[in-house]
Amino acid sequence: MTHAGPDSVSTVVDSDTRAFDVVVVGAGPAGSAAALEAARAGCSVALVERGPFPGAKNVYGGVVYGRVLDELVPAWWERMPVQRWVTRRATMIMTPRQALTVDFRTEDWGAPPYNGATAHRADLDSWLAELAVEAGAVLVPSTVATGLLRAPDGAVVGVATDRPDGDLTAGVVIACDGVNSFLAKEAGMHRAKEHLTLGVKQTLELPRETIDERFGVSGRDGVDFEILGCTRGIPGGGFLYTNLDSVSIGVVLGLEGLSEAKTRPEELIADLKRHPAIAPLIRGGEEIEYSAHLIPEGGYRSMPELAGDGILVAGDAAAMCLAAGIWLEGVNFALGAGMYAGRAAAAAVRAGDVSRRGLAGYKTMLERSFVLADHRKLADIPALVLSGRVQTSYPGLVCDLAQGLFQVDNPRPKPGLTALLRRSAKANGVRWRDLARDAWTGMRGFR
Template identity: 75%
Template sequence: MPEHAGPGTTSTVVAATPQRAVDVVVVGAGPAGSAAALEVARAGHSVVLLERGPYPGSKNVYGGVVYGRVLDELVPRWWEQMPVQRWVTRRSTMIMTPTQALTVDFRTQAWAGPPYNGATAHRSDLDGWLAGLAEKEGAVLVPSTVATGLLRDTAGAIVGVRTDRPDGDLTAKVVIACDGVNSFLAKEAGMFAGKPTGHVTLGVKETLRLPRSVIDERFGVAGQDGVDIEILGCTRGIPGGGFVYTNLDSLSVGVVVDPHGLAGKRLRPEELVADLKRHPAIEPLVRGGELLEYSAHLIPEGGYDTMPELVGDGFLVAGDAAAMCLAAGIWLEGVNFALGAGMYAGRAAVDALKVGDTSKTGLASYRRMLDESFVLADHRKLRRVPGLVLGQRMQESYPAMLCDLAQGLFHVDNPQPKPGLLKLVRRTLKRHGIRTRDVVSDALTGVRSFG
């Protein structure tokens, strides 16, 4: 067996003829890892799926929206199998101040049946289901196991992972790193060299139990219809936003914020969640909810420009490990990008194994598939949006300005005549210290990004 690296080293050099070998090792049994393992196993190759938790989803505290259309390619008629809480048929975008809220609310029954758009789901259920699909195809799931580092051959190519298991390390022709935000394996492989770091946000969430009938009545839904509310202006000026999602008999309520901004204001994240639950637009929805869970998780929201290199000799990176989380204001997505990237990583590994070339060149089809799909196309298109959405004007000035503008439009001040829209806009901009040129600049950035 190979010797472990000593203190201060980053990888282990192994003998040319390993004693324990499989075709592919996938590290992390989240959506990206399970999708990759599923593709490799279907092609008849040996694949081990390592998971540091006692079971897939055990360490995930996500209760949010999953966009499942990418599963059309991966799991035929997935909607008949996937463990869904509710299908999202109502999508609301809310901007608020401490005493005001302005909401754009959209609902459609077109999303209540195939082809579905989004669904609320618990990650503990979703991850277990996906990993189970991979196991049925022949993947070997190894839980309670940490990949502590990489194995390399004498030429420097990655040929496996070190583990914390007593039976030693695991060698493979391809390693696919799906080990989550701040991926230690991707960093050890040098995939982040020259890339900006620190572009993460902190997501905090409470799960509140409420009777299903109460949720249906308060949110105006029935059956398995559900609601997704995304919120801006609820984080005391700290870059970020909030959310409320309906599950069958619970609500997911929380915020996603810049941890540096949080520290700078000396606030704890649960204070922001408490603020949100007390807001007059939210309190009637969550009133009487019993706290079931409080959780926190780092989210890679830096976008395209913060992604690592995705392909190396014997090595691929996918999902959160590759910063594939889209935070673009009206689009807040992650699981679908992880599923797509994992699926393409698995296919690239199969292609490389077929021709016997698992070098960076042999695995290059991964990057080509990502470039030709929504995974990188959407991230490239929206690469400027995270900076726009998390900027001061979008976080503080615009929510307050738009709420005041709406209040001015709807306020009846007889016997005074109505001021007229243009005058009201100018007056509101001046009150909030917003320059017209800043509005034009932000609008152009938005048009270039979303257009």
């Protein structure tokens, strides 16, 4: 084996001598799920993590939809480290002085098998990686994959690392190395144009009893708010959710729009915290964390190639975050993609064919599951949600319409709905043909 240095690609001369059947890069949800499935299938697996332990580099915490774990971890809800089970889900549309909230809660989500939960990624990632290790995977922490190893024919046969004891060779490399996947890019699998957003979050410490009282919950029940109209017209949105003894509040912002607006994310969070619909909920909270991370929100049309000779891509590295308005999901898609990547890699190793053709079963599994089915169905929705009208005009239209419906102006008679809609549309600069076009796009996507 020759090694040309950390900034170049190594070439494995004898590609038949491999240290592992599968090397998974990145011990996030996708990577740990892939390592777990491949190890269970009898493969020798290395799970490479750049932090000292899985989750050490993650400051993310959020809502996790865990039903995909039914296939991976029986009775997972008895073991998964959660903060609260989400039993109340709200979508809020706001202007600086108004807010309209569609608020749903159900007792069905407060019992097994549950629907969603808030969790800290440091806890979640460590737990998932432990499952992979229990199944036989070898965890390789504090290690950076600096590049791909290739056979003379160009096939991927492992990863170069910064470890003094050498690189890691394998039959299949599964790249789960995050939103800016250097491995997928080096393999030529990423598309030229990506759509990235910046998620910025503050976590505010509050007594558990205060959270329960303000949000109307008790026990381990929790609340998740998704918010539109709080970003000064920059494509994106806001969020607020409850942990056990803290709440997390923040914004998700398109990078191009944020740059053009010359606005700092903390200014937008400050706006959100001052809003009359939010301020009473977080009053007195003491900031204990401020964090930011990139999110791939382009959806189906921004996904890279998913399989190559000796390599698969999953999770954020494959842009598998669903940002479609009322559905804002990522961890569940990462878990599903990782699970199928592990299965496909194991099948290819058993068959002795780890070429692109031998790994094609990965995409077939994804297409038959929710992972690609949901992304394909909602392929046009991310662009609609992040469009100028949805971000800048529709929040005002919706809030003005609601205010007109609820306002009592006696002795004048109540206006009709059509008249109110016309008035609200005109006040917010929305043309009827644009409204009809966007409604059609939305209905077609959500059909």
